[in-house]
Amino acid sequence: MTSITPNTSPPSPPLANQPGPIAWMRKNLFSDWFNSLLTVVVVLVLGYTVVGLLTWGFTVAQWQVIPNNLGLFMSGLYPRDLYWRVWTLLGFVCALGGLSWGVLGRNVSTLFSRSVLIGIGVLCAFIVLFPLTRPASLKLLPLLALVVGMAWVGRAIAKKLPNLGVWLSAIWLISLFPLYPLIFNPIPYISLVPGSILGGVGYLFFGAGRPASPVNDWGGLLLTLLVAVSGILLCFPLGLLLALGRRSQLPAVKWLSTAYIELVRGVPLIAILFMGQVMIPLFLPDGMRPERIARAVIGLTLFSAAYLAENVRAGLQAIPRGQSEAAASLGVNMPLTMFFIVLPQALKIAIPAIVGQFISLFQDTTLLSIVGLAELLGISRSILANPTYLGRYAEVYLFIGAIYWFFCYAMSLASRKIEQKLNTTH
Amino acid sequence: MAALATTMLVSACGGGDTASTGSGPGEESSAAEAGGSTLQTVLDRGQLVCGVDGGIPGFSFVDESGAYSGLDVDVCRAVAAALFDDPDAVEYRRLDSTERFTALSGGEVDMLSRNTTWTVSRDTSVGLEFAPTTFYDGQGMMVRQDSGITSLEDFAGNAVCVETGTTTELNLTDQMRKLGVEFEPVVFQDADAAYAAYSEGRCEGMTSDKSQLVARRSTLPEPEAHVLLDVTMSKEPLGPVTVNNDSAWFDTVKWVTYGLFEAEELGITSENIAEFDNSEDPNIARFLGQEGTLGSDMGLPNDFMARVIRDVGNYGEIYERNLGSGSQFDLPRGQNSLWSEGGLLYSPPFR
Numbered sequence: 151m152t153s154i155t156p157n158t159s160p161p162s163p164p165l166a167n168q169p170g171p172i173a174w175m176r177k178n179l180f181s182d183w184f185n186s187l188l189t190v191v192v193v194l195v196l197g198y199t200v201v202g203l204l205t206w207g208f209t210v211a212q213w214q215v216i217p218n219n220l221g222l223f224m225s226g227l228y229p230r231d232l233y234w235r236v237w238t239l240l241g242f243v244c245a246l247g248g249l250s251w252g253v254l255g256r257n258v259s260t261l262f263s264r265s266v267l268i269g270i271g272v273l274c275a276f277i278v279l280f281p282l283t284r285p286a287s288l289k290l291l292p293l294l295a296l297v298v299g300m301a302w303v304g305r306a307i308a309k310k311l312p313n314l315g316v317w318l319s320a321i322w323l324i325s326l327f328p329l330y331p332l333i334f335n336p337i338p339y340i341s342l343v344p345g346s347i348l349g350g351v352g353y354l355f356f357g358a359g360r361p362a363s364p365v366n367d368w369g370g371l372l373l374t375l376l377v378a379v380s381g382i383l384l385c386f387p388l389g390l391l392l393a394l395g396r397r398s399q400l401p402a403v404k405w406l407s408t409a410y411i412e413l414v415r416g417v418p419l420i421a422i423l424f425m426g427q428v429m430i431p432l433f434l435p436d437g438m439r440p441e442r443i444a445r446a447v448i449g450l451t452l453f454s455a456a457y458l459a460e461n462v463r464a465g466l467q468a469i470p471r472g473q474s475e476a477a478a479s480l481g482v483n484m485p486l487t488m489f490f491i492v493l494p495q496a497l498k499i500a501i502p503a504i505v506g507q508f509i510s511l512f513q514d515t516t517l518l519s520i521v522g523l524a525e526l527l528g529i530s531r532s533i534l535a536n537p538t539y540l541g542r543y544a545e546v547y548l549f550i551g552a553i554y555w556f557f558c559y560a561m562s563l564a565s566r567k568i569e570q571k572l573n574t575t576h
Numbered sequence: 577m578a579a580l581a582t583t584m585l586v587s588a589c590g591g592g593d594t595a596s597t598g599s600g601p602g603e604e605s606s607a608a609e610a611g612g613s614t615l616q617t618v619l620d621r622g623q624l625v626c627g628v629d630g631g632i633p634g635f636s637f638v639d640e641s642g643a644y645s646g647l648d649v650d651v652c653r654a655v656a657a658a659l660f661d662d663p664d665a666v667e668y669r670r671l672d673s674t675e676r677f678t679a680l681s682g683g684e685v686d687m688l689s690r691n692t693t694w695t696v697s698r699d700t701s702v703g704l705e706f707a708p709t710t711f712y713d714g715q716g717m718m719v720r721q722d723s724g725i726t727s728l729e730d731f732a733g734n735a736v737c738v739e740t741g742t743t744t745e746l747n748l749t750d751q752m753r754k755l756g757v758e759f760e761p762v763v764f765q766d767a768d769a770a771y772a773a774y775s776e777g778r779c780e781g782m783t784s785d786k787s788q789l790v791a792r793r794s795t796l797p798e799p800e801a802h803v804l805l806d807v808t809m810s811k812e813p814l815g816p817v818t819v820n821n822d823s824a825w826f827d828t829v830k831w832v833t834y835g836l837f838e839a840e841e842l843g844i845t846s847e848n849i850a851e852f853d854n855s856e857d858p859n860i861a862r863f864l865g866q867e868g869t870l871g872s873d874m875g876l877p878n879d880f881m882a883r884v885i886r887d888v889g890n891y892g893e894i895y896e897r898n899l900g901s902g903s904q905f906d907l908p909r910g911q912n913s914l915w916s917e918g919g920l921l922y923s924p925p926f927r
Contacts, residue, residue, distance in 0.1 A: 218640050227642045428678045442669075522670035524630065524638075532630045532670075535637035535646075537904040541795030543768060 206544075215539040216282040216549050222533055223550070224286075226369015226524045236372060240293060246322060248297035252304025253314050261305055262298075270298065282549070368443060369524030371553060377443065377525065378512045378557075381450040385511070386504075388451065389458025394488070396463055407459070414456035420517050422449045427521040446518050454511045461507055465500030466492065498572045505565035509558045516554075526550050613824035615875055618686050623665050626652035627685035630670035633791040634899045634907075635691055635711075644668050647898040648689040650888055651710055651816050651833065655687065657887035658832045658880040677702050680819055687829055688817040705826045708833045709815040710891075711899075712911040712920055714808035715747050716786035718793060721803050723780055728755055728807055735760040735779035737770045747810045748783050771796070781805075785812055787899070790907045827874055835881040837923040838863060839890035841914055846889040849882065863926045870926060881926075891921065 180186040216223070225236055255261045262270075273294060277287050308314045368376070395407030414422075426445035469492050477487040497504070519528030530546050533539060539546075618624055628636040628648050636646040653663035669685050676692065679685050681703060692698075693713075694706040717736075719725045725734070728751060738745045740763035752759050762779050764770035767788070774782040775796050782789065786804060793799050816833060818826045839845075842860055844852055855861045862868040865879030872878055888894065895912060896902045913919025 222638060222640075222642055227638065230642065424675065428675045428682065428684075432678070432682045520672055521675065522630070522672055524670060528630070528670065529638065532636075532638035535631040535633045536639055537633050537637075537791070537794075538640075540633055540791065540904070 211545050212542060213282055213545055215533065215542040215545055217284075219533045219536075219539075220283060220286055222370060222529050223526065223553075224370050225372040226529050227367040228369070228372065229367065237289065241296060244293045244297045245300045248300030249304040250318055250322070251297070252301035252306075253308040253318055255301070256305050256308035256312070256315070261301060270294065369529045371526050373443065373518075373523065373525045374512075374515050375557075377447055377450060377515050377518065380447045381454060381511050381515075382508050384447070384451040385454040385458055388455035390462055390493075392455060392459035393462035393466060396459065397466060411456045411459050414453055415460075419450075419453050419514055420520060422453050423517055423521045425449070442523060446521070446523055450511060450514060453514075454507060458504060458507050461500050461503035462496065464503065465496035465498075468499050469495050498569075501565055501569055501572070505561060509561050512558060512561070513554065526553065614686050614819070614822050615825040615828055618825075619659060619875075622660065623667055624652065624656045624659065624687070625667045625669060625685045626655070627669045627671040627676055627679055627688040627690050628652065629673075629690045630668070632691055634787065634903065634905055636668075636689075645898070647711060647894060648691065650894045650898065651689045651836075652687070654836060654884045654888045654894075655816075655829055655832050657884045658828070658835075658876060661883045661887070663887040677704065680704070680817065683819075686818070686825070690817075691814050692817050694813045694815060703820040705818045705820055705822075707816040707818065707826070707830045708837070708923075709813035709920070710833060710836075711787070711814045713785045713787050713812035713814055714911075715744055715783060715810040715812070716789050717805040717807055717809070718774070718782045718784075718789045718802050719780060719805060721801050725780060725805070727805065728752065729757055731759040731781060732757050733759070734781065735762050736781040736783055737762050737764065737774045737779040738783050739764055739767055739770055743810065744784055751809045767792075783809070787905075787907065790905050794904050824875060828876065831874065831926075832880070832884060834923040835863070835884060835926070836888075836891040836894065837914065837921045838926055839881065839885050840892040840921075841916065841923065844885055844890060845893055846885055846887075849885050859926070868927075 179189045221230065221233070225233070228236065252261065274291065277290050277294070278284075280287065304314075392407045392411055395403045396411060398404045398407070423446060426449040427442060430445060473491055473495070474487050477491050482491070515525055516527045518525045519531060522528070524532065527550065530550055534543060534546055626649075628644065628646075630636055630638070630644070632646070632648070634646055635648040636644060639645050649668070652666050652668070656666045657663040659665070669679065671679050671685070671688070671690055673690075676688055676690055677698075680688050689710075691711075692706075694709060698704050699706055717728065725731065731752070736748060736759055738748055738761055745761070745763060748761065760779075762773065764773060767784070770784075771782065771792050773779060784792075786808070789804055793802050793804075796802060816829055818829050842863060844860070844864070849864075852860055852864060853866075855864070855866065858867070860866075862870060864882040865871050865877070869878060871880045874880075877883075889897070895909065899905050899907045900909065909917075909919060911920045913921065915922040
């Protein structure tokens with residue numbers, strides 16, 4: 151081993167004699183009497199728990215509460231005759247998501263690798279077979295097809311236009327415009343973005359003459375996702391600015407940022423949310439009050455930004471001074487150094503912490519049920535108060551627990567993928 | 577996002593002042609002066625904003641069709657029916673027990689119909705006006721039928737499950753001290769855990785508000801094996817609430833609520849109201865607005881009670897639908913009967 155060529159593939163693992171499962175078990179589970187005892191006890195406890203859970207799930211539990219209230223769980227009191235708006239919105243997001251996937255994966259040899267295909271297959275099987283959500287969830291199949299189709303299209307386009315990746319975030323941003331009139335009263339909104347062609351199209355198709363759904367009717371998973379996504383999108387730039395501000399040379403900026411971060415981190419989130427829901431109305435007159443959902447988003451954003459700032463700052467501090475000194479010696483000015491040299495590296499380091507913050511923000515949305523918004527947990531409370539379903543706590547909480555798990559795990563999976571993609575260390 | 581906020585601002589209900597805070601003699605309410613009142617704000621807005629809990633069985637919950645229902649909700653609907661002849665012209669705000677009064681005094685909601693106990697400190701120092709009680713609740717005690725316990729004295733040496741940090745716990749210890757009974761309190765942070773413990777036999781008794789005990793009893797494995805003792809440890813009069821110093825609005829809520837009782841007393845229901853169209857009885861004619869100016873004196877149409885009864889029903893119908901024989905709870909009327917039937921519901925005359 152005298153010379154190492156800079157290779158692209160990771161070093162292959164040492165050759166091991168592949169043991170069979172029995173040999174593996176003997177080595178790892180039954181190596182001595184104590185290990186064997188532990189194994190037996192743990193297997194017994196696990197088996198007992200699982201059997202108990204399954205027995206309960208198939209014999210005792212009364213699951214009708216889920217399918218009968220599925221619409222409420224998914225979108226709260228959103229008017230039923232306007233559900234198509236929610237589906238259209240979901241379609242938009244799926245199409246864009248698929249497109250982004252294809253564009254980002256333009257250099258991967260096979261977009262639909264074996265693990266991806268397995269994932270899609272499992273998802274399809276789940277959608278088709280899971281009995282609690284079945285009649286409604288079948289509508290997800292075309293959406294899944296849309297994602298896959300758009301991924302293929304996106305890849306094909308990106309091969310012709312390699313620069314598309316840069317514009318991807320802009321496409322997302324512009325596409326948000328037709329999504330909002332789906333949800334909000336369209337006219338004042340659209341007048342603000344006359345330049346957006348997509349906005350105009352969105353307005354013509356979905357906005358004109360349609361009754362707007364009062365924002366307070368929103369609830370369920372729809373509200374949880376809206377609040378979480380808006381919070382995540384807004385707290386990131388704010389947190390970034392605060393982190394940079396805290397490391398700034400300008401004393402005023404520095405002290406203000408530090409004071410903000412320390413102040414907000416010293417207050418529990420629920421206190422901020424209560425402030426937004428209860429105190430703000432005392433200061434502002436009736437017509438000037440933002441909707442309660444907007445107040446909740448603002449509260450969550452302000453709170454998460456402070457934590458995010460510290461995560462980003464940790465990343466910034468991990469970048470050696472040599473990087474910016476090298477840039478300075480080449481005559482690169484401060485903003486350019488920051489945005490093209492320091493930040494990309496710092497953010498890459500901070501990804502696990504940032505995604506952790508996003509996941510915790512997603513879970514913090516459950517606190518909104520305490521301040522009276524009917525998000526997923528809040529609407530569950532109302533459903534459980536329905537005399538027909540009194541006492542169905544375990545079923546309902548298991549169901550929404552699974553939903554929370556799904557989204558949090560998806561975020562964590564995505565963060566690991568991004569880490570792998572950005573991993574440039576050898 | 578700025579645009580988003582703007583949209584929200586625009587879609588937020590416009591409206592003028594909330595309740596005036598002055599209380600000089602010149603502020604005495606009358607229909608002529610209703611301009612500064614919440615009543616006028618609500619009428620202009622075309623929608624009532626009603627604060628409810630959203631998660632109390634029988635009082636406010638969301639049914640499968642996505643509509644709020646329950647006894648508290650029906651009171652909101654009655655007020656909306658009186659104002660707009662449309663019981664659905666209500667926007668419900670879900671309020672936590674800690675934020676309900678702030679939301680009311682801040683003008684976030686026009687009225688509360690949210691299981692609020694009428695107490696002197698809330699009426700005076702918190703600055704609220706309590707409309708007539710729509711549900712007389714009280715702290716009760718549930719035991720197993722075969723336990724042999726028939727009164728609080730029998731609890732000597734026995735355990736009682738109770739939620740911690742509530743007035744319930746305080747009432748229980750007060751009562752037991754008064755009776756000189758040594759019992760074992762088993763306290764729980766939340767109701768679910770307390771009822772689970774009771775159902776597993778951890779305690780002999782379970783104490784809470786009677787309405788809640790009845791609601792929860794139906795979720796126990798064998799509901800008929802449990803009985804409520806004939807004791808009431810506290811008075812919990814629950815009713816709608818408005819803000820202080822806004823008599824025009826308070827009168828509206830107060831008399832709509834009284835009207836629900838009066839309609840039951842007069843025997844007018846949502847089904848038979850058409851039979852009273854040209855009533856000979858002057859009381860009924862006045863009540864339904866066929867003669868007199870009872871409604872317009874308040875700033876409402878004269879037939880406001882006719883609208884309420886047609887759209888929502890009288891108190892008896894509301895009760896039976898949500899808590900009585902028409903519901904899973906089958907809770908006897910008890911104190912919530914009319915005064916003429918031995919209950920506490922009594923409406924001053926409509927004239």
